[in-house]
């Protein structure tokens with residue numbers, strides 16, 4: 001859903017004014033969230049006139065990661081439903097060699113993250129930070145295999161997914177009985193799915209479905225404690241911060257991709 | 266003019282030496298025709314039972330009687346899929362409007378006997394039967410694939426619902442607390458949940474199926490076609506969706522393992538067809554077919570349909586006026602793909618039908634999967650093709666007799682009533698000619714008045730494939 005035209009106009013007017021006054025500064029100015037807010041839910045079933053690559057090979061990532069163009073490096077971390085991108089910015093300096101992509105269904109929110117990455121790269125020109133993260137508008141529930149090859153990813157983050165409380169809408173959840181197979185497809189054996197939510201039932205739901213899928217094994221609490229990404233996920237995401245402020249509980253569950261089972265004989 | 270036969274199949278329950286029967290679905294009705302003598306040997310639903318039902322409606326209807334009766338007739342669900350088991354002992358019949366899967370036994374004299382009815386959660390889009398004839402696999406328009414046992418008994422069903430019923434009603438626990446709620450809509454959903462929980466005890470959701478079944482896999486898309494393929498003793502389920510995906514998964518019980526996706530279409534996919542163990546052909550909203558090495562997700566060839574489709578369209582627009590220019594130039598929507606074994610040592614043929622294109626296209630499969638771009642395509646013009654079925658000696662083609670050939674909207678006003686079912690000799694190497702002997706056998710079924718039809722409903726029944734195309738959407 002695009003934002004109401006008025007909001008877009010205001011945003012454009014604001015950008016234009018900024019550009020006119022201080023062209024250099026404009027490039028380093030962070031986007032303002034209020035111009036990019038959008039209704040909380042976009043329907044993952046509708047067509048949306050999305051653009052997505054025909055195949056993973058047909059995607060040109062050079063504009064997303066200009067500093068990595070000649071390195072034939074592949075994206076290996078996906079933040080699915082990345083929202084305003086907090087996790088990407090927190091992960092970027094911690095995993096500097098990994099290309100990471102945020103996927104976000106809401107147009108304006110994805111644009112916000114793209115703008116923010118641009119500005120942050122300019123602000124951190126010297127340290128070279130944030131060159132390894134990018135964001136695109138995508139419906140990950142439908143088009144994950146258009147973006148990633150089989151076994152391409154090492155980490156998938158599913159942070160504070162929309163809970164979709166109504167039973168009728170359970171298939172709209174980012175984790176479902178059937179989607180676990182798609183996460184398994186793009187994840188390489190040994191790779192990890194990270195989930196976090198403040199909704200206990202959703203936590204149990206995600207656990208139930210990943211545990212029911214024979215391609216995943218749940219990480220033990222010791223394993224969780226020793227994985228720095230777990231902590232980053234708790235504190236780096238916008239939702240994580242919000243829950244912190246409200247004194248809510250954060251439920252974490254992570255799952256390791258196992259090797260494909262042998263064919264039955 | 267009579268209602269067309271939207272789906273046809275053949276079966277020979279007594280084995281290859283026994284008689285061959287044609288199964289023809291016209292609207293909500295099903296007929297079995299003995300292809301040795303043309304006799305209609307069985308029909309469903311039973312005409313007599315139907316009469317009784319009608320009377321009942323009238324009795325209770327009172328003053329609203331007329332309206333009710335019309336409604337009752339319109340509500341008779343149309344048959345949208347026909348599948349015969351590999352051993353020709355059973356037929357699976359799907360009716361669309363009521364999302365019901367029915368299993369029939371096929372007698373040696375062509376008798377149809379309804380054995381079971383199962384209501385699916387969403388409208389089925391494709392049905393296949395496992396190699397051992399024990400399991401029906403159904404894909405639906407919500408993107409899910411289910412397996413059901415072919416045969417079910419009331420005992421099995423009650424055992425299933427007993428085991429799936431929660432032992433004791435769980436105390437209601439809302440799915441969130443006010444603290445955790447993210448948006449206004451969620452808050453309202455939560456409030457609703459709490460209110461409902463107070464008003465009534467929790468119920469089983471409406472979608473819960475009360476018969477043995479298993480969810481095998483799912484796409485977040487509309488599934489359009491599905492097939493089972495075997496390679497090196499391994500079995501796979503191949504599913505196609507409206508979002509241009511062909512997914513290759515391992516067969517049950519390892520359907521969570523996705524082997525690959527065959528990506529390359531630019532529009533929806535509507536049909537899949539295996540032309541050899543290794544080669545898969547797919548078609549849909551693109552004006553080409555894709556030929557795949559499906560196990561390795563390699564696109565080997567795109568076969569253009571552009572020129573043959575316009576050739577077929579121009580043929581009819583020359584012979585008759587009435588098809589307006591806009592329709593005759595509209596996009597391609599592949600509605601049928603079939604293979605027929607070749608005769609006299611020739612390679613099998615791939616037959617292709619496109620919605621509202623008055624032709625069957627025939628492609629020599631020995632030319633497929635190679636590098637060549639230009640593949641000869643035979644064009645046989647005979648009206649809009651609805652379905653094709655095969656017998657040992659011949660091919661039976663169901664034609665839309667209602668609409669002007671080349672149109673999916675315009676009703677043919679000419680007086681001469683067209684035969685709905687035509688027979689062609691098996692060999693397609695020569696120009697096709699209708700076979701008098703065979704066509705005599707179809708006199709009765711061609712005369713059969715099926716049901717009244719209404720143009721809008723008929724259009725929806727016969728021509729749904731083009732609706733899969735995504736509309737230009739004003740969202741960015």
Ligand SMILES: C[S@@+](CC[C@H](N)C(=O)[O-])C[C@H]1O[C@@H](n2cnc3c(N)ncnc32)[C@H](O)[C@@H]1O
Pocket residue numbers: 040041042044080081082083084085086103104105106109138139140141142158159160161162174237238239240447
């Ligand atoms: C509650 S927000 C969480 C944002 C972020 N992960 C965080 O923790 O701060 C969930 C996000 O998922 C996005 N989303 C929902 N379905 C999606 C889909 N199918 N593909 C991509 N993003 C989706 C929503 O638009 C929303 O921004």
